[in-house]
Amino acid sequence: MSYSAPVRDMKFVITELAGLNAINKLPGCEDATEETVDAILEENARFCGEVLAPLNWSGDVEHSVRNADGSVTTPKGFKEAFRQFAEGGWQGLHFPADYGGQGLPKLVATTGIEMINSANLSFALCPLLSDGAIEALLLTGTEAQRETYLHKLVAGRWTGTMNLTEPQAGSDLSLVRSRAVPQGDGSFRVFGQKIFITYGEHDMAENIVHLVLARTPTAPEGVKGISLFIVPKFLVNADGSLGRRNDVFCASIEHKLGIKASPTAVLVYGDDKGEVGEGAIGYLVGEENRGLEYMFIMMNAARFAVGMQGVAVAERAYQKAVAFARERVQSRAVEGSAAAVTIIRHPDVRRMLMTMSALNEAARAYA
Numbered sequence: 454m455s456y457s458a459p460v461r462d463m464k465f466v467i468t469e470l471a472g473l474n475a476i477n478k479l480p481g482c483e484d485a486t487e488e489t490v491d492a493i494l495e496e497n498a499r500f501c502g503e504v505l506a507p508l509n510w511s512g513d514v515e516h517s518v519r520n521a522d523g524s525v526t527t528p529k530g531f532k533e534a535f536r537q538f539a540e541g542g543w544q545g546l547h548f549p550a551d552y553g554g555q556g557l558p559k560l561v562a563t564t565g566i567e568m569i570n571s572a573n574l575s576f577a578l579c580p581l582l583s584d585g586a587i588e589a590l591l592l593t594g595t596e597a598q599r600e601t602y603l604h605k606l607v608a609g610r611w612t613g614t615m616n617l618t619e620p621q622a623g624s625d626l627s628l629v630r631s632r633a634v635p636q637g638d639g640s641f642r643v644f645g646q647k648i649f650i651t652y653g654e655h656d657m658a659e660n661i662v663h664l665v666l667a668r669t670p671t672a673p674e675g676v677k678g679i680s681l682f683i684v685p686k687f688l689v690n691a692d693g694s695l696g697r698r699n700d701v702f703c704a705s706i707e708h709k710l711g712i713k714a715s716p717t718a719v720l721v722y723g724d725d726k727g728e729v730g731e732g733a734i735g736y737l738v739g740e741e742n743r744g745l746e747y748m749f750i751m752m753n754a755a756r757f758a759v760g761m762q763g764v765a766v767a768e769r770a771y772q773k774a775v776a777f778a779r780e781r782v783q784s785r786a787v788e789g790s791a792a793a794v795t796i797i798r799h800p801d802v803r804r805m806l807m808t809m810s811a812l813n814e815a816a817r818a819y820a
């Protein structure tokens with residue numbers, strides 16, 4: 454079944470509840486006019502409905518596959534869809550124009566988060582993680598790091614990941630064991646294993662910028678000894694071009710119950726498989742031992758987006774339920790009918806559909 458973005462409902466939330474015409478008087482939000490928002494909603498609805506939604510089921514059936522050399526192939530159509538996503542400027546909607554974004558308020562970008570997740574949640578996870586990486590670098594990266602990584606991340610030419618989880622460190626990140634050894638030239642060599650890394654390896658972008666939690670040799674035990682590092686899949690040359698393949702490789706991808714097109718990767722750092730010698734080359738973000746604090750920038754971006762996934766999936770479920778209720782013929786009408794009618798005619802079915810719709814609208818407004 455196709456997906457049709459609830460553009461009218463979204464517009465109502467933006468203009469009537471959130472007050473777009475007051476928001477676009479704020480400094481930096483002037484571009485968020487009603488006309489611009491209308492155009493964004495319409496075009497994004499088209500892209501999500503026509504390009505992403507048709508790949509949802511086939512992507513889940515086909516799923517992402519790890520190849521013998523550690524590369525990962527995403528399902529048919531994903532790479533091309535991501536190219537269109539990037540060219541449409543969708544990754545950069547709410548990021549600063551200084552880095553190639555459109556500088557719109559997150560209120561406007563949130564409609565896109567809902568649509569993309571309704572259309573194809575597996576696909577949506579890639580930009581979701583890039584969002585977090587961009588926010589973390591915007592707030593904590595040096596100017597040189599921002600210049601090196603943000604333009605390409607915002608343009609969707611590169612994607613970002615968040616590398617927190619290790620086999621023994623899930624909910625409790627104080628147990629993180631990955632190591633980062635200083636090299637004396639400002640860089641570090643990172644060693645360790647990360648698991649469950651969303652889009653940790655894939656074929657949709659030219660480079661992947663991993664943001665990795667690890668410990669330096671002098672770090673104290675526990676959460677106060679964790680630092681954050683940038684570890685690009687391909688090192689970046691001074692002119693911005695891609696350099697040597699870094700020593701971070703995908704050992705496997707998880708077998709999941711759903712969202713199977715999204716490669717959830719086990720990543721091994723420092724196995725001497727790249728072109729840089731042993732140890733993945735990484736660069737400290739912000740100050741040493743403040744990694745957990747910076748990680749929360751990514752986590753909070755992810756939490757917000759995962760909340761929106763709830764709205765998105767509920768909306769898609771509602772659309773499916775309405776379509777089924779319009780099609781399925783069962784039982785005579787309560788007011789009497791010669792033959793069985795479609796179940797949408799039954800008052801209790803209508804009540805349930807209206808409850809779904811009301812809950813979705815409330816959740817959207819709340820977000």
Ligand SMILES: Cc1cc2nc3c(=O)[nH]c(=O)nc-3n(C[C@H](O)[C@H](O)[C@H](O)COP(=O)(O)OP(=O)(O)OC[C@H]3O[C@@H](n4cnc5c(N)ncnc54)[C@H](O)[C@@H]3O)c2cc1C
Nearest residue numbers: 582614615616617618622623624625648649650651652717
């Ligand atoms: C699809 C998917 C994508 C993911 N993507 C990423 C990613 O991109 N990057 C990344 O770093 N990680 C990622 N993760 C990992 C995710 O962050 C971890 O799964 C999460 O941190 C929980 O860790 P765990 O699975 O080891 O569960 P555990 O920590 O083993 O917890 C198991 C259960 O015990 C409960 N529990 C644990 N400790 C306590 C306690 N003290 N009190 C009460 N209850 C407790 C937990 O709530 C949970 O219900 C992903 C996971 C999934 C499933």
